[in-house]
Amino acid sequence: MENMKEVILEYVIEEYCDEENDDVTFETPLISGGIVDSFSMVSLKRFLENKYKISIPDADASPENFDTVTKIEVLVKRFQ
Amino acid sequence: MAYTDKIKEIYQNQLKGIQDAGLFKQERYIHSSQDAEIEVEFPAGSAPKRVINVCANNYLGLSSHPDVIKAAHEGLDTRGYGMSSVRFICGTQDIHRELEKKVSEFLGTEDTILFPSCMDANAGVFEAILTSEDVMISDRLVHASIIDGMRLCAAQHDTFKHSDMAHLEKKLQLHADKRLKVVINDGVYSMDGDTAKLDEMVALCEKYDAILFVDESHSSGFIGKTGRGTHEKCGVVGKIDIITTTFGKALGGASGGCVSGRKEIVEMCRQKARPYLFSNTIAPVVVSGVLEVLNILSKSTERRDKLEANTKFWREGLTKAGFVLKDGDTPIVPVMLFNAKLAQDVSRDLFDLGIYAIGFFFPVVPQGAARIRTQISAGHEIHHLEKALDAFIKVGKKYDILGKTKQEIIEKYGS
Known part of the structure; x- marks a missing residue:
């Protein structure tokens, strides 16, 4: 079975990073660190919903809950 | 309270x-x-x-040009100070329509509608032309006013990496099922000063039947051989569906903006764009000044x-x-x-x-x-x-x- 954190990290790097900022880890602040802006977060939410067949309510798709890969995994598991 | x-x-x-x-x-x-x-x-x-x-948007040095000031004085004398009305009640003068026609000629578009500012143009345009069946796909570094405009619109949104055409193409494929797709970007990016790859974007939009939107606020008047903008520099004049721009930077620097492009889209803005419907348009004095700016720029580069x-x-x-x-x-x-x-x-x-x-x-x-x-x-x-x-x-x-x-x-x- 795929490791969820690995899958999310891979998507984050592919979708949001370039050569200058691809050293992202599970704990790297994504939103507060300026890697993912709150407006671009929507593609991450859509990816998680499609990949894990869940629906994340807008109220839970907050910058705090999306700030690290570890926090995103916690969020996804809440809705699985 | x-x-x-x-x-x-x-x-x-x-x-x-x-x-x-x-x-x-x-x-x-x-x-x-x-x-x-x-x-x-x-x-x-x-x-x-x-x-x-060395930090003004006064790119052409026209903010205090004597001919522009003179034209503004004449506008003040002949058309008065204010309109005290929105456009569609009794706030449209002959010079407002004249400016819309001159801007269309200058940018090489079908039609133009004036807005109180380019911030208002960007805030109003998406909501006026899109519904929840549509998608807006924007470059990640677009101006804040575009982001605000997208937030006011019911259409879905997505983003692509700055100037990354392969990523944009992926997003166009991802959203192939949407009724309308609009690709959104700035002509010149205000913080980095780089230029959008409009020729490549036009090709992608043609391939995937998408509408192309460009904010030319940091380009109009000086980018391209005759200053028409990024679309002139990239050889795609007449192929941009929606251009928004400002008169608050190179084009005299006072205030005002517009949506210019396909005539149906401009007409939709005239019918539905809220900053156009619910606020006064550009004051006659400024309209007169901008007309003179376009006159100066059309005569010489x-x-x-x-x-x-x-x-x-x-x-x-x-x-x-x-x-x-x-x-x-x-x-x-x-x-x-x-x-x-x-x-x-x-x-x-x-x-x-x-x-x-x-x-x-x-x-x-x-x-x-x-x-x-x-x-x-x-x-x-x-x-x-x-x-x-x-x-x-x-x-x-x-x-x-x-x-x-x-x-x-x-x-x-x-x-």
């Missing part, structure tokens, strides 16, 4: 938070007209100081040619001195310092030397990408740029950043 101590405290705490984060914005009072040299009172209460301005030469001089001077610049050939020339405090210190020292240039740092630009954004004007003479260059070199030496790479500056000052 009374304005209680509790309410007051909420705002005082928020303001303190902004101050503590080093993000508190303070205005500097200018005691002269906008020009290459201005009189600035800073800090507040001090005697005004004459400085060379002298000013955009001078701007191009000034920009070349400035970029070459800074590069030779050993500063790290963002690549590009537009009059927006970011001098990269990477560290926010360093950017503020350099700005302050430049002001002491008679040069007005502002530092930009997170969240206006990405973390670790602090800079002094310089903007060159056709209003600058070479002696202005030489003096500014001298000051930059003096300050660069003081902080020992000349000839240093990005990595070396970050090692010395942090990011």
Whole structure:
């Protein structure tokens, strides 16, 4: 079975990073660190919903809950 | 409800938070007209100081041009001061429509609608033409006013990496099922000064049946051989479906903006765009001034040619001195310092030397990408740029950043 954190990290790097900022880890602040802006977060939410067949309510798709890969995994598991 | 101590405290705490984060914005009072040299009172209460301005959007030096001022006076005398009405009740004069036609001619579009500002044009256009069945796909570095406009619109949204055409194509494929797809970007990016790849975007939009939107606020009047904008530079005049632009920068610098493009889209804005429907349009005095600006620019390319030469001089001077610049050939020339405090210190020292240039740092630009954004004007003479260059070199030496790479500056000052 795929490791969820690995899958999310891979998507984050592919979708949001370039050569200058691809050293992202599970704990790297994504939103507060300026890697993912709150407006671009929507593609991450859509990816998680499609990949894990869940629906994340807008109220839970907050910058705090999306700030690290570890926090995103916690969020996804809440809705699985 | 009374304005209680509790309410007051909420705002005082928020303001303190902004101050503590080093993000508190303070205005500097200018005691002269906008020009290459201005009189600035800073800090507040001090005697005004004459400085060379390298941070205005006055790219063509037309903000205080005598012919523009004369035309504005004539507009004031013949069409009055205000309209006291929105456009569709009794707020449209012959000169408003005349300006719309002239802008269409200048940009090479089918039709144009004026807005009180380009911020309003961007805030109104998406909601007027899209529904929840549609998608907006925007470059990640588009201007804040576009983001606000997208937020006001029911259509879905997605983003692509800055100027990354392969990523944009992926997103166009991902959203193939949507009724309408709109690709959204700036012609020239205001913080980095780079230019959108409009030729490639036109090709992608044709391939995937998407509408192409470009904000030309930092391009109209001077980018391209005759200053029509990024679409002229990229050889795609007539192929951009929606152009928004401002009259508050190169085109006289007063205020106002527009949506220009396909006639059905412009007509939809006339019927549905809320900033058009619910606020007065551009004042007659400004309309008259902008008409004269377009007249000047249609007769000669002298000013955009001078701007191009000034920009070349400035970029070459800074590069030779050993500063790290963002690549590009537009009059927006970011001098990269990477560290926010360093950017503020350099700005302050430049002001002491008679040069007005502002530092930009997170969240206006990405973390670790602090800079002094310089903007060159056709209003600058070479002696202005030489003096500014001298000051930059003096300050660069003081902080020992000349000839240093990005990595070396970050090692010395942090990011």
